[in-house]
Amino acid sequence: xxxxxxxxxxPAVAIDMTPMIDIVxxxxxxxxxxxxxxxxxxxxxxxxxxAAPRAGTPDPNQVPPIKIRLKATTDGSCGGIILNxxxxxxxxxxxxxxxxxxxxxxxxxxxxxxxxxxxxxxTIDADYNLDYENVIKCITHVSGEKDAAGHITKMVEKIKxxxxxxxxx
Amino acid sequence: xxxxxxxxAKIEIDMTPMIDICxxxxxxxxxxxxxxxxxxxxxxxxxxxELAKPPEKPEETPITLQVTKDxxxxxxxxxxxTPESAKSLLNAEKTVLExxxxxxxxxxxxxxxxxxxxxxxxxxxxxxxxxxxxxRFSLRAKDKE
Numbered sequence: 108x109x110x111x112x113x114x115x116x117x118p119a120v121a122i123d124m125t126p127m128i129d130i131v132x133x134x135x136x137x138x139x140x141x142x143x144x145x146x147x148x149x150x151x152x153x154x155x156x157x158a159a160p161r162a163g164t165p166d167p168n169q170v171p172p173i174k175i176r177l178k179a180t181t182d183g184s185c186g187g188i189i190l191n192x193x194x195x196x197x198x199x200x201x202x203x204x205x206x207x208x209x210x211x212x213x214x215x216x217x218x219x220x221x222x223x224x225x226x227x228x229x230t231i232d233a234d235y236n237l238d239y240e241n242v243i244k245c246i247t248h249v250s251g252e253k254d255a256a257g258h259i260t261k262m263v264e265k266i267k268x269x270x271x272x273x274x275x276x
Numbered sequence: 277x278x279x280x281x282x283x284x285a286k287i288e289i290d291m292t293p294m295i296d297i298c299x300x301x302x303x304x305x306x307x308x309x310x311x312x313x314x315x316x317x318x319x320x321x322x323x324x325x326e327l328a329k330p331p332e333k334p335e336e337t338p339i340t341l342q343v344t345k346d347x348x349x350x351x352x353x354x355x356x357x358t359p360e361s362a363k364s365l366l367n368a369e370k371t372v373l374e375x376x377x378x379x380x381x382x383x384x385x386x387x388x389x390x391x392x393x394x395x396x397x398x399x400x401x402x403x404x405x406x407x408x409x410x411x412r413f414s415l416r417a418k419d420k421e
Contacts, residue, residue, distance in 0.1 A: 235396030
């Protein structure tokens with residue numbers, strides 16, 4: 108005996124979309140309000156070895172260590188840039204308070220952009236109360252240059268700090 | 277005068293395009309959501325640099341230390357009044373690294389200092405970290421563009 112199943116017309120099921128739309132709007136509002144527009148950040152790597160390197164016969168192919176002295180004014184702005192000063196603070200090549208580009212040109216002429224640049228080492232000796240942005244400016248101008256096309260030419264990669272100077276010193 | 281109230285016809289608005297747009301916006305915001313800035317503090321205004329480019333691959337063991345304009349150190353949800361006082365936290369980080377079988381030489385200390393912070397405070401912080409045997413440091417700056 109064949110069983111006949113009647114195919115009845117299915118009633119249209121209306122789905123209530125209101126709760127879903129509510130949730131979607133809430134999520135959307137959350138993401139819009141928590142959105143934080145930030146600029147890209149990058150790092151400058153510095154290595155501060157625990158022990159001082161042993162003094163030995165300097166490699167003739169290596170650029171001698173470069174020291175940059177950054178002086179501060181009383182308000183913390185840059186009061187002078189001196190390249191390779193003597194131990195007593197005298198001598199060296201002085202640049203103006205905003206002579207970062209001259210510093211870059213001078214460093215580039217000393218180390219070039221080849222393998223010598225990779226082995227070159229710069230020590231930054233800054234006054235205690237110097238605004239930190241000046242140190243970043245110094246590192247930027249020493250570590251390379253970006254041309255108009257956005258291409259970066261690397262210079263000095265080994266950067267370190269001299270021991271901190273006393274406050275007000 | 278009598279005004280007849282006529283029965284307005286029931287207008288059904290098609291919600292489909294609006295829901296589509298909402299989902300697209302939602303998807304966009306979910307994808308751009310980033311938790312990288314979770315350790316950033318509004319008090320820190322980074323110095324700008326044209327050469328500051330984000331690292332190609334994320335650091336395995338980064339330790340972020342922030343230096344405010346007045347020389348306070350912010351790290352691990354705590355605030356330290358001087359760079360030297362952050363030594364306890366750095367010692368704790370060292371212990372955690374050693375428990376994970378890593379050395380302090382593998383760790384990278386990321387310093388996010390305010391642009392007007394004193395350089396001496398940043399140097400003191402580096403010196404404090406050196407005393408706990410950390411040797412790798414990164415000075416963070418924001419992209420100038």
